[in-house]
Amino acid sequence: MNPKIALFGAGGKMGVRLSMNLLNSRFRVAHVEPGAAGQQRLRDELGLSVVSTEEALQDVDVVILAVPDTLIGKISHQIEPQLKPGTMVMVLDAAAPFAGHLPQRADLTYFVAHPCHPPIYNNETSEAARKDYFGGGFAKQSITSALMQGPESAFDLGEELAKTIYAPILNSYRLTVDQMALLEPGLSETVCATLLDVMREAMDETVRRGVPAECARDFLLGHMNILAAVIFKEIPGAFSDACNKAITFGKPRLMRDDWIKVFEREEIAESIRRIT
Numbered sequence: 001m002n003p004k005i006a007l008f009g010a011g012g013k014m015g016v017r018l019s020m021n022l023l024n025s026r027f028r029v030a031h032v033e034p035g036a037a038g039q040q041r042l043r044d045e046l047g048l049s050v051v052s053t054e055e056a057l058q059d060v061d062v063v064i065l066a067v068p069d070t071l072i073g074k075i076s077h078q079i080e081p082q083l084k085p086g087t088m089v090m091v092l093d094a095a096a097p098f099a100g101h102l103p104q105r106a107d108l109t110y111f112v113a114h115p116c117h118p119p120i121y122n123n124e125t126s127e128a129a130r131k132d133y134f135g136g137g138f139a140k141q142s143i144t145s146a147l148m149q150g151p152e153s154a155f156d157l158g159e160e161l162a163k164t165i166y167a168p169i170l171n172s173y174r175l176t177v178d179q180m181a182l183l184e185p186g187l188s189e190t191v192c193a194t195l196l197d198v199m200r201e202a203m204d205e206t207v208r209r210g211v212p213a214e215c216a217r218d219f220l221l222g223h224m225n226i227l228a229a230v231i232f233k234e235i236p237g238a239f240s241d242a243c244n245k246a247i248t249f250g251k252p253r254l255m256r257d258d259w260i261k262v263f264e265r266e267e268i269a270e271s272i273r274r275i276t
Contacts, residue, residue: 003157004028006056008075009066010048011038014092017136018066018165019046025164030056053079062088062161069093069276073101083108088154090161094180095272097148109150112177113162114184116142119170120225121234135166142171146180182263185271190262198254199224 005022009015011033019042022029033039033050042048057063057079065072072091083089085107091097094112102110118139124130128138135141143166147155155174163169175183199220206216230237239247261267 002026002028003061003161004030004059005161006030006032006060006063007066008032008056008064008079009038010050011035011040011042012066015066016041016045017134018064019048021136021165021167027062027161027164030060032056054082057082059084060087062090062157064090064092064161064165066092069095072096072276076102080105080108088150088158090158094146094177094184095276097177098181099269099272099276101276102148106149109154109158110148111150111154111158111162112146112148112180113158113166114144114180115166116144116170120228121232138168140168140170141166142173143169144173144175144180144183146175146177148177178265181268181272185275186263186268190271 003026005027007015007018007022007029010019010031012035015031015033015038019029019031023046031042031048031050032053033042039050042050060083063079063083065075067075073096076089076096080103086109088109088111089102090111090113091102092112093114096102097110097112115135118124118129118132118135118141122139124132124139126138130139132139143162145155145159145162147158159172159174163172203216203220207213211219227239229235230239262271
């Protein structure tokens with residue numbers, strides 16, 4: 001029999017994405033959504049109805065918690081008494097599992113799956129795919145997965161489900177929960193999102209100093225494109241001596257000497273504590 005999935009938060013933004021990708025899969029899905037707006041969204045966009053928590057958890061094989069990080073601990077502890085041994089609980093971010101918010105129960109399988117999102121450099125040809133910046137719709141994206149606890153045999157089911165909910169897939173990477181936490185919040189949010197926000201502030205400052213706004217945007221995004229292509233070896237190339245000197249003198253002006261410590265485990269743990 002095809003595995004039964006209980007999808008919690010099915011009517012949220014992420015939940016609807018997952019619900020859509022699960023529609024034509026081999027999985028039998030029970031949709032759980034307490035909010036009236038989310039229930040209406042499921043009906044209007046996908047023609048789906050919701051069921052009660054009790055009905056969803058009856059003979060369930062996998063529970064997907066497509067809910068905010070701050071609710072993972074609360075909901076997982078609420079439903080844990082109703083889960084039979086061997087049930088897989090899948091969460092979509094490493095934060096709550098890393099922080100220890102899942103119930104201490106050895107006979108449950110815990111699986112974490114998170115998307116990489118479509119890469120900037122890709123071979124998408126359709127307009128819909130080129131504008132699918134989030135992924136899970138038209139553009140191919142890679143995914144990361146971790147079997148936090150449970151039998152090794154459970155990984156294949158977790159990865160299959162991850163590939164289904166995040167399709168279409170480019171690459172699938174198996175990591176540990178700690179490695180996933182290094183990637184997010186460490187690499188993607190603490191470093192990447194912060195520096196991108198700084199670049200936006202820098203662009204706005206050039207506008208404040210008299211550069212036309214459209215020109216500043218075109219100039220920055222264009223340079224981000226070619227500079228990143230060289231730095232990440234998308235193309236062969238090297239920076240000019242002037243650019244290398246600007247980096248050499250600019251980095252200590254912009255970055256603390258010990259910035260790399262954001263990847264220390266205690267720093268990652270504190271970052272996760274703030275968001276969970």
